[in-house]
Amino acid sequence: MDDTLFVTFLVGLIAATLRVATPLVYGSIGEVITERAGILNLGIEGIMFLGAFAGFAVAAKSFEAGIGGYLWLGLLGAIVSGVLMALLMGLLTVTLGLNQHVSGLGITLLAIGLSLFGFRLVFGESSVLPSVDPFSQLFVFGETPILGPIFKQYLLTYVAFLVLVPLAWWLLYRTSFGLELRSVGENPEAADAAGVNVFRTRYLALVIGGALMAVGGAFLSIAQLGAFSPGIIAGRGWVCIALVIFARWDPIRATAGAVLFGAVFALQLRLQTLGFDLPFEVFLALPYLVTILALAITGRNANYPGAYLKPYRRE
Amino acid sequence: MSRKIVILLASIALLAIIAACAPLPAAPAPAPAEPAAVDDDGPVSVFGAYATAIEEPWDGVIHAALNAAQEAGQIEYSYTDDIGYAGDMERILREVAEENESDVIFGDAFGNEEAVRRVAADYPEIAFVFGSGGGPANPNFSVFDNWIHEPAYLSGMLAGGISDSGVIGVVGGLPVPEVNRIVNAFIAGAESVNPNVDVKTTFINSWFDPAAAKEAALAQIDAGADVLFAERFGVIGAAADNGFCAFGNMSDQKELAPDYVVSGPVWHMEPTVQYIVSQVAGGTYTAQDLKDFSMVAKGGASLAPINTDVKCNLTDELVQMVQDKEQEIVSGLFRVDITESQPPASSGRQ
Numbered sequence: 310m311d312d313t314l315f316v317t318f319l320v321g322l323i324a325a326t327l328r329v330a331t332p333l334v335y336g337s338i339g340e341v342i343t344e345r346a347g348i349l350n351l352g353i354e355g356i357m358f359l360g361a362f363a364g365f366a367v368a369a370k371s372f373e374a375g376i377g378g379y380l381w382l383g384l385l386g387a388i389v390s391g392v393l394m395a396l397l398m399g400l401l402t403v404t405l406g407l408n409q410h411v412s413g414l415g416i417t418l419l420a421i422g423l424s425l426f427g428f429r430l431v432f433g434e435s436s437v438l439p440s441v442d443p444f445s446q447l448f449v450f451g452e453t454p455i456l457g458p459i460f461k462q463y464l465l466t467y468v469a470f471l472v473l474v475p476l477a478w479w480l481l482y483r484t485s486f487g488l489e490l491r492s493v494g495e496n497p498e499a500a501d502a503a504g505v506n507v508f509r510t511r512y513l514a515l516v517i518g519g520a521l522m523a524v525g526g527a528f529l530s531i532a533q534l535g536a537f538s539p540g541i542i543a544g545r546g547w548v549c550i551a552l553v554i555f556a557r558w559d560p561i562r563a564t565a566g567a568v569l570f571g572a573v574f575a576l577q578l579r580l581q582t583l584g585f586d587l588p589f590e591v592f593l594a595l596p597y598l599v600t601i602l603a604l605a606i607t608g609r610n611a612n613y614p615g616a617y618l619k620p621y622r623r624e
Numbered sequence: 625m626s627r628k629i630v631i632l633l634a635s636i637a638l639l640a641i642i643a644a645c646a647p648l649p650a651a652p653a654p655a656p657a658e659p660a661a662v663d664d665d666g667p668v669s670v671f672g673a674y675a676t677a678i679e680e681p682w683d684g685v686i687h688a689a690l691n692a693a694q695e696a697g698q699i700e701y702s703y704t705d706d707i708g709y710a711g712d713m714e715r716i717l718r719e720v721a722e723e724n725e726s727d728v729i730f731g732d733a734f735g736n737e738e739a740v741r742r743v744a745a746d747y748p749e750i751a752f753v754f755g756s757g758g759g760p761a762n763p764n765f766s767v768f769d770n771w772i773h774e775p776a777y778l779s780g781m782l783a784g785g786i787s788d789s790g791v792i793g794v795v796g797g798l799p800v801p802e803v804n805r806i807v808n809a810f811i812a813g814a815e816s817v818n819p820n821v822d823v824k825t826t827f828i829n830s831w832f833d834p835a836a837a838k839e840a841a842l843a844q845i846d847a848g849a850d851v852l853f854a855e856r857f858g859v860i861g862a863a864a865d866n867g868f869c870a871f872g873n874m875s876d877q878k879e880l881a882p883d884y885v886v887s888g889p890v891w892h893m894e895p896t897v898q899y900i901v902s903q904v905a906g907g908t909y910t911a912q913d914l915k916d917f918s919m920v921a922k923g924g925a926s927l928a929p930i931n932t933d934v935k936c937n938l939t940d941e942l943v944q945m946v947q948d949k950e951q952e953i954v955s956g957l958f959r960v961d962i963t964e965s966q967p968p969a970s971s972g973r974q
Contacts, residue, residue: 321846325839332835425677425706434678434687437879438857529835538857539677539706540832574836578843581826582793584970589799589827 320458322575327459327466328533330564330571332357334469335525336549337556337563338477339518343395345481345558346514347494347616348402351413353522354546355420356394360523362424363390365530365537366431369441380444383531384524391523394420395515403511406620417546425539443535463532465524470564473521477560490514495615507621522546548600555604557611566603573599668901670694671720672703673731675713680831681857681874682770686730686755689893698901699728707736714739721747727904728753730897733767734800741765751909753900757801760911768896768914769802770874773809774953775889775920775927777960778946779871780813782886782930783851784821785942786869787814793844794825794967795837796855801964803855806873806889808963810853811971817942822972824849834858842866851936853888860885869936876928883935887928895924920953 336357343350350356368383376382394416401412432439447467449460481487489510492500497507525545530537548570556562577592672690674683683705694701702724707713713736720726721743733740733754744752744765756767783792792814796803811823824847826840837858844852845866852863852870854877863870864881872880872888896917903909918924927950930943952958 317846321843325842329839428679434684434691437875437877438679440880534834534838534858534861536834536857536861538832538834539679540830541834543830543833543836575839575843578826578840579846581840581969582824582844582847582849584824584968584972589969590829593827593829 316455318579320455322572322579324459324461325575325578326568326572327462327470328571329574330567331463331466331469332525332528332545333549333552333567333570334473334564335465335521335528336546337552337567338473338560339521339525340549340553341518341556341558341560341563342477342481342490342521343514343518344553344617345494345614346490346511347497347614347619347621348398348511348515349409349413349618350395350398350416350515350518350522351410351550352394352398352416352420352519353413353549354542354544355417356391356519356522357526357546358417358542359390359394359420359424360387360526361530361541362428362526362537363387363523364527365441366427368531369439370431372441379441380531384527387523387527387531388520391519391521392516393519394523395519396512398519399512399515402620403508403515406622409618409620428537428539438536438538440534440536441531444532463528465528465532474560474564481560486510486513491614493616493621497616497619497621501621501623511621522549525549551600551604554611555600555607557607558614566600569603570596570600666700667697668699668727668904669725670699670701670728670730670901671724671726672701672705673707673713673717673720673729674703674705675707675709675732675735676831677706678703682755683732685770685874685891686732686893689897690730692894693897693901699897709735711739714743717743718746721750726750728900730900731755733758751900751904753896753914760913762911764909765911766900766914768893768918770891770925771805771915771918772874772889772891772925773805773962774960775925775950776806776809777813777816778927778950778953779853779886779888780810780815780823781817781946781949782813782938782942783810783853783871784814784817785945786886786936786938787818787821787851788937789848789850790818790821791844791848791972792821792823792851792853793841793847793849793859794823794853794855795840795844795859796825796827797831798829799827799966804964804966805962807853807855807967808965809960810871811967812961812963815971817945820972822970823967824970825967826969828856832857838862867935869934869938872928878928878931882931882933885931886934886936886938887930890926890928891918892924892926893918895922920950921956 364383364387367386368379371379371382398416401407402409444463446461450456489505493507493510501507552563552566555566573596577595581592676683678684678687690701693699728751730753733756748764751764753766760767794807814821824844828836834857837856841852841859841862850868852859854860854870855873860870860880864884869884869886874891878885896914
């Protein structure tokens with residue numbers, strides 16, 4: 310491989326890493342915030358799926374109605390759908406105190422079923438999947454070599470890395486709400502005694518998390534693809550669950566994990582094009598192997614939030 | 625105590641909602657009004673049993689052909705889709721066989737091969753016509769598959785002629801025989817036009833992960849590809865975003881990117897459906913391999929109309945050459961080789 314080809318390879322790899330990592334950043338930060346309040350939301354896979362569907366459906370229908378900001382309406386639709394699912398999760402696990410694993414998996418099944426059902430209701434049956442013009446990529450450095458193609462990303466990618474990550478860190482560690490959120494996740498009895506409304510705080514964490522997960526899903530449908538299809542999330546929600554544990558419930562580390570996964574994913578696709586005499590499954594397994602390896606190394610010291618998985622009841 | 629009741633009620637409500645979202649027959653099942661007389665004069669009653677959602681193009685093609693036959697008044701048609709591979713196929717088929725009085729059941733067997741064949745053997749009076757990698761089984765189990773390697777070869781010729789870089793990208797789902805023979809024929813077609821072409825094939829190990837398919841296509845573009853073959857959904861967008869031409873698969877996908885989609889292999893199930901319906905209506909149905917009905921000669925496969933308005937280097941000579949070759953296939957003068965081994969990751973390196 311000569312120098313120019315190698316530069317193209319590297320530049321393409323970095324750009325792809327950021328694209329692949331974006332939905333994982335939204336999803337895993339949403340999950341970090343939720344789990345820090347003591348709730349494991351296994352509804353993430355379904356909420357991302359529903360976000361992808363709601364975002365696309367609202368965008369496509371708004372476009373048909375001739376509304377200019379149809380993509381923004383789509384994004385709003387995704388957020389609303391994520392919030393609704395988070396509220397349902399709250400009803401089951403916070404208000405009713407049901408098992409979080411079962412509730413979360415139920416939400417995932419429900420949200421995926423609702424999306425596929427809704428897709429057929431809204432768009433009927435067609436041999437070619439419906440599509441809309443998605444968000445376009447922003448050329449921050451124009452056509453300059455190297456920086457140009459790297460910083461040719463979607464607005465939602467910039468927002469994820471430049472706004473969401475620092476904001477999530479600031480929210481969790483530098484605001485009184487963040488302190489309350491962490492305290493209801495560590496020791497809800499003490500938090501309650503100190504005057505924190507445990508139920509409201511947990512609902513809020515769920516709602517913020519659900520909205521972020523849905524945006525992560527909508528990134529795929531209304532930015533990256535401009536279409537919705539069955540299988541669009543393809544397990545990215547479960548990857549986020551692993552990343553959160555890898556990150557030991559820290560938004561910065563979760564982002565690092567998302568970037569690592571994205572980098573290996575983008576790398577294996579590029580390695581496949583080089584034509585090595587290896588089964589392609591080896592390449593496809595790489596991102597997951599690296600994630601498992603990272604978990605095995607860092608997850609050993611995992612300090613679960615004190616009240617993880619425990620419903621809170623006032624005595 | 626009251627909390628337990630609330631929990632119970634909420635759980636029931638949630639279960640009810642989930643159950644309501646489970647796959648159900650989308651069209652009302654035909655009323656079993658005339659039990660025995662159905663075969664004599666009324667239209668043939670057909671049930672579709674699909675493992676995937678009908679949005680998935682493979683089952684979508686079968687569904688479209690059966691829908692067309694229903695609209696033409698030839699059959700009564702209802703279906704269940706998204707049955708999956710977890711054991712529901714056998715249950716649904718048995719229910720349909722017992723209750724629907726169907727004359728024919730269409731579907732895709734692949735991941736449910738043994739279950740489908742088990743049910744078929746128990747109901748010899750019903751014609752089972754399934755997409756399958758196996759052979760037919762007496763007395764009633766017929767098989768079909770998408771044999772669209774011929775138009776895939778023609779698409780490869782077009783791609784090989786269009787490419788300036790001599791590098792072509794193919795993004796496939798899983799390397800199963802039906803995908804392999806399409807991709808291998810595509811490569812052979814490209815090499816027939818440009819012997820030095822390098823066709824890079826990436827598998828994403830999934831039938832439906834368009835974001836991964838798009839990333840795979842972008843990686844191929846980084847590696848020099850300037851024409852893409854979208855065996856999977858998601859690839860055409862990557863080509864169009866970068867101003868490159870692409871080929872669809874299974875159906876005519878021109879509308880996804882009218883400036884960039886050149887053509888692509890298309891599968892038609894109409895000849896198969898027509899043949900089966902006439903055989904069943906005439907009482908002459910037998911188990912057989914319906915392969916020929918999914919190939920070009922009988923109208924079961926075709927090259928999507930070549931889009932000459934694309935923004936890439938598509939010359940009249942190339943179009944003429946491909947149309948001549950298509951005519952040779954139709955008239956039986958040229959046979960496209962069927963190769964079902966996994967295509968190389970990079971054909972130019974072999």
